[in-house]
Amino acid sequence: MVSKEEIEHVAKLMRIELDDHTVHIDRVQKMIEYFDILDKAGTESEELIINEQPLENLREDKYEPYGDRLIDKLKHYKEKFIRAPKMV
């Protein structure tokens, strides 16, 4: 069983504040509990299918200017730089 503290810790890492909704934690716990059914699948020895893409299938790596100045759509920017909050 997953503890509430563990879930709260992950929520923080996902940048989700939980101070005002413990109800989420209860429900997340129930959802994760359901996933325990995976233990019964008996697929431990199964190999994973990995999709490989040959490099020549990728499009050419070249710069294509976008046209409109996308940065104009943001509120906080200066010249070609985005403004972000202070890192402390």
Added chain:
Amino acid sequence: MNLGISALDYIEAIKNGDFTIEEFVFETFDQIKKVDGKLHAYLSLNDKALDQAKELDKKRKAKEKIGSCMGMPIAIKDNICVKGTKTTCASKMLEKYTAPFDATVIARLRKQDALFIGKTNLDEFAMGTTTEFSAYGPSKNPWNQEYVPGGSSGGSAVAVSALESVVSLGSDTGGSVRNPASFCSIVGFKPTYGLVSRYGLISYANSIEQIGPMARTVKDTAFLLNVISGIDPNDNTTIDNHGEDYLKDIDSGIDGKKIGIISEMVGKGTDNAVSSATKKALTKFEDLGAKCEEISIDMVDYSVASYYTITSTEAGSNLARYDNIRYGFDFDLEGYEFNSYISKARRNFGPEVTRRLIIGGFVPSAGYAGKYFLKALKVKSRLTKEINSAFKKVDFLVAPTVPILPFKFGEKLDDPVAMFLIDFNTVTANLTGKPAISVPFEISHGLPIGIQIIADAMQEKSLFQAAYALESTTNLPKVPL
């Protein structure tokens, strides 16, 4: 004017000059005015649509050639980018976001002169099966407004069902096209993974989701697939289909074909009315000359847990971009430290998205990845093998699209596991990348039931033939508007 005609009949009527594009689009908006206050299929409408219709009529009058869609009205799920229009994903987070570009599917429809009527409602970021998780309120099922329309592409299904558009586009991550199609008695199709470009579809779980057409007839979905499918340099997972024509030979029938009924999908948990409709559908298939047998796919029992583990994990990274710096709300930067600023913005996610993000952080995290994420991937792997070997024995796999009938608002809202199980019959096609279609088959006590047909990868052509054959055996009542 009959707003309930199929897309192909609409195109024929325009060619014959039975009515103009403007007349039809005008009537469509009139219908929206009449019913959408109650049904809430749309989040926003294209106020230029009438002018665009007039423009197309003018071109036709001047004998200029116009695209194959001939101004056909189409509604677009609000997680697909249409240049210059709001694209909200039914989230407060993207309330003010205007898409600066067209998704590839939109560019292709535009080139064929389809007319975008508006953007339709969905569960926030396509996470849900009822539209109850839309930040802007749910859509209502036109068959009975006390019932959910299904989801997440609920608005797109309602728009087509309630004659507010001829066709629509949805997106299907775990059944989000097929489920609302089944609940609203229309056709919904999820293509082979990679057949339709995802460029401009706002990502939720990118390794399994596809954009899919929703329409009144199987032929219309095949026609739409002709327009939107094919390789796209902007989506590296797309497959070259060499311009396949999915409409051609659609009436070939299914005489001599083999059909497997997935026993796990018709067992316990299936509503009696749904079971009996499925049995009837199998009799119809046999009448059409197909042979039916039961097939067991063991991994189906674990598919929903695998699906939610994988999709939540992908959502965790795909939704990391909503940090209020590149996307999201606009509030002042002053007085915040980096992390608290982002956390504050992310409070604007609704409850279901918040929960899935927490799960998405948890199941692949150090210490738990082996128990959850890795096991989920292994189930996906084994399931794919089982399905592939089933397709060595049969041509199609069949099951009810949803194991239960449409239900009332609020009925399952507080039980996450009950919500999970609604997806029981649809997630397999996504996890294995196979094409699947929901065909409206019966109305039971005023509520629609759809039958799902799954085919092997890239076998869309024969899938449409089977769906068309099944559709031809039905004679369903009109939606009671």
